[in-house]
Amino acid sequence: MIRISLDVMGGDFGPEVVIPGAAKALERHPDVTFLLFGQQERCDTILDRFPKLKERSVFHHCDVSVGMDEKPSQALRRGRYVSSMWRSIEAVKSGEADVVVSAGNTGALMAMAKFCLRTMATIERPAIAAIWPTLSGESIVLDVGAGIGADSQQLLDFAVMGGAMARALFDIEKPLVGLLNVGVEEIKGQEDVKEAGRLIREAGLDSIDYYGFVEGDDLGKGTVDVVVTEGFTGNIALKTAEGTAKQIAEYLRAAMTRTWMAKLGYLLAKGAFDRLREKMDPRKVNGGVFLGLNGVVIKSHGGTDAEGFAAAIDVGHDMVRNGLTQKIENDLKKYHARHPSPAGPEAA
Template structure:
């Protein structure tokens, strides 16, 4: 029997909030009826929406009112300075105060990271938090980090990302022993800059943890599913993410254009409609919604701002999986196993071991 969890929800974050958020919370209860919600935002808008749902209204969610929300274009520094009474900040504070197990928001990414880092702080031994997300592959799904939080990374950062990433894959993807790879410009050992080569040396030396280090992977290894966890700096990771999203849209448009090009093509679409539906489902970005801020001493999941109820429900599911599988406790334990629980002065230099 699954453990009951309380999810703090920023009900005002996202392009179509709060309607999309409320419908998403309702959909999440179909998958996981043991969830409890604290909805933070404009009560006058939220309560009538809850009353129209099937499952959410029966769960009697707590609603915390605020008429203040973080704007989509607001700078993280400004949001951190002035957003204390916002729906996003109150939802984060609920986790910090142990009133909720995790927080989910479809709001401003930079503001969410800044506020969550301020409230939760980082896990002991983590220098920088990273953004992790999912990619569809020929073998199923893979996790990738960092997706944009850290433009420049040294070897120690990459090793920390690898450790957190494989725990994330075990918690959310259900993999018993994930395979980890470092994104590089080639698979040969001499390829890449010094930091990535040092990180590879360090990861090869970690033999007593439940993951396997594959070595270097290239861009075409991402969709092929060569590894379960791809580790890179935020600069390369964000480019890879946006390239994948753009390519998916391009393929979708090409298919639509091809099937509309002639009468024969339209007939072909009718015959292939089932297969096209399967392709659309495999490539549906809502299935992979829910980027996670790894390295914080609290669980925060960022939903895509433009998603719908199904996508938001999936983001809630990611947060619930991490909480139920004891993600934070596992991170702390496995970081300690390789000496990352110490201060910078005390820490053994894993990256050059």
């Protein structure tokens, strides 16, 4: 049985999307139970429409909801201990839930998750990992926006954590990990990235296979299982790819409706277009995973619908079932046992 905690008030639509999304996820995973945190009056009538979900859920009323535009510091001040976001995270800390899923504002969610769950002993900075659709399946890309900048040791931590997530998600023994850079030659790139390449190579990690540098166009190709970069670049790469996909979908739509021949062709090839749309559906890969915390936190897109929110719950379910946190902890422990830092890992 997997127990999932939900911030029902998170996202652009709150309970209108979160509750139907949870109901969808429950159909796929009948073993799941839910802890729901939100405003009782707003949720009650919606929840009544999903009796199965209601039966498998415990509802906790929270007076405070974190706004989508609230600054992390403001959200912490106003919402700590009392908001639906905080309390849904706290359920993971107290052991009442195995994972929390929120479509709430990323900055506030990360701030509260750090404050409540704390980062793992040797981790200085958590990361958000995205699941990236590629020509050869899926890859993991991190960090896509937990922080800005990362030194070489933090990039190494990202490589270890991303590798653990790939093993949990893709069932590969030794995931192939690459560092995002502007050129494949060793001479190019940021100092921190070059230094991280040296560190990872020298670390001789058992848990991953280090590929070397990859470039922006390797993301879509799926050259490696895990792409490591700092959060500024990762976030821009992610949004650029999403934007490009939308742009091409729009070109395609315009082209297919311009003449009656094109419209007829579209109708005949509709099955193929449906498959393509499914392949490009951003809801399918919804669910950023916070890595490096003492607990599993999944961030859903704020603007997603019930299908998309259910996909984020799927990701959380997968991460718990495959022991993500334990895998990360083990891999970090193995690395630090072989590479004690001058002041010991506790100091980090």
